[in-house]
Amino acid sequence: MIAALLDPFHYVFFVKGLTVATLAGGLCGLIGVFVILRGMSYIGHGLSHAIFGGFAASSIVSINYYLGAGLWGLASALAISRVTRGRRIGADAAIGVITTASFALGVALLTIFGNKGPSFDAALFGSIIGVTAADVWALVGITAFTVAVVFANYRGLLFATFDPDVADVSGVRVARLDALLMLVLSLSILATLTIIGVTLVAATLVIPAVVARMLTNRFSRMLWLSTALGAVCGFVGMNLSYHLDVPSGTMIVLTGATLFAVVLMTTGGRRLQRTARLDPRPEAVTVAG
Template sequence: METLLAPFAYAFFIKGLGVATLAGGLCGLLGVYITLRGMSYIGHGLSHAIFGGFAASSIISINYYLGAGVWGLASALAINKVTRSRRIGADAAIGVITTSSFALGVALLSHYGSRGPSFDAALFGSIIGVSAEDVLALAGITTFAVAVIFLNYRALLFATFDPEVADVSGVRVARTDALLMLVLSLAILATLTVIGVTLVAATLVIPAVVARMLTNRFSRMLWLSTVIGAGCGFVGMNLSYHLDVPSGTMIVLTGAVVFTAVLSLTGGRRLARTARSDNRTDPTPVVAPT
């Protein structure tokens, strides 16, 4: 027991644990919308795009939340605009825009060096790099995200399940999508220090997929995914300290264990149902509240 409680004597661990738990819950909440839209890859793409802003901010010595946030939002809006034009698919737009941004970030850091958080910490996460500023930023972004979802619940729901009908029914789908991309960009940015660029996509997808295997109801899926994400963040951060493994790695591995356990308990049919929901041909679709 003393071994398990030992890390709680360190202030940096307590901050990291709080950020990891909050980050896991936030990613789990937003991941539901991303997964049901069949855009699971966008979390991976946006995290790579934000890395370009992280590198540029580090070089010109401005607050990396500001620089990377603007960069990530611009990338998200660009992806959204290109996708809505229907000239190329969402996966192609994400691939071109975000990988180019990531390559630019690597080139900038390789040439000029980093003056902010270390390269490895940005890629894989680190509890040592968590500051009081990170805690406040994540708390503010989480509050903002919850407020956005609460105030735009029906618009987001409608745009997620049937965007074409929503558009002709008076829902401003473009505005709703842009708002969701804004919240997603801020969430990825706030979790960068703990989870890392390369692994944040998994924290968006895994809790939502597990929740989808457990329920057909949309509202229940939202809170289940949030709880699963927060739990994976809490457990993963503790394991990270004891095993001396990057925090993002252990958070994702914890989620993978939960996914495997739920899959073994529910059977492959539930996983197939989850996959079909991306194509809107699922015979047991998610039931939205009326």
């Protein structure tokens, strides 16, 4: 039994994939906290599709995938953030318009010009086969950068996520922090796209953070808990992927979904209310003048 479980660790490609999946899970778990607390759960789904447009464009003009798709994703994220801050269009509508248009453009470009870069299927559904040493180092670099950004801007990010208007008048540079968060979000999706896939990356952003929110009422605890849960889902999901011969992204997401179901059942479902972004405050007596 133990020998069978350890069997895949003899393969370099698996160890590389496992490292990437664990790191990617932790990274998405960390960023996911800000995503769900800002009521932008849909952004992971949208941005991964937007980055697919950049994936196609960089493939056609033969420039580095990380550079091309990264710039494309960042431009999409900043466009979403800008449109949303204008308050005329909600975040969900802005994400829906900008990112699906970008995805459609990517599909059109690949159909017309053909794919010259990484596998189309890998980009859509994720694969550990194509993980290179460069991918691993890119992910390590992006993870270190993200942790540094969150650590150095912890107070500002917390305030701007809780109450951006008050943070803005209290000396927090909210617009700059929003842009920084969009940058690390784009980079995180970019680095995890080929292993988890366009269609599933959103779940790795949302599920660990939602589960962590159900388990704690403290922001600092939620950050490390979500990171740890994301990493565990990546590790377990990747092992299951090998043994069940199912795509890696699929098993990582299913592991997270199972964890969510277990926590939901053990906490009686009541804690799911915590994940609602806005909810009427506790009852209080209103006194008319």
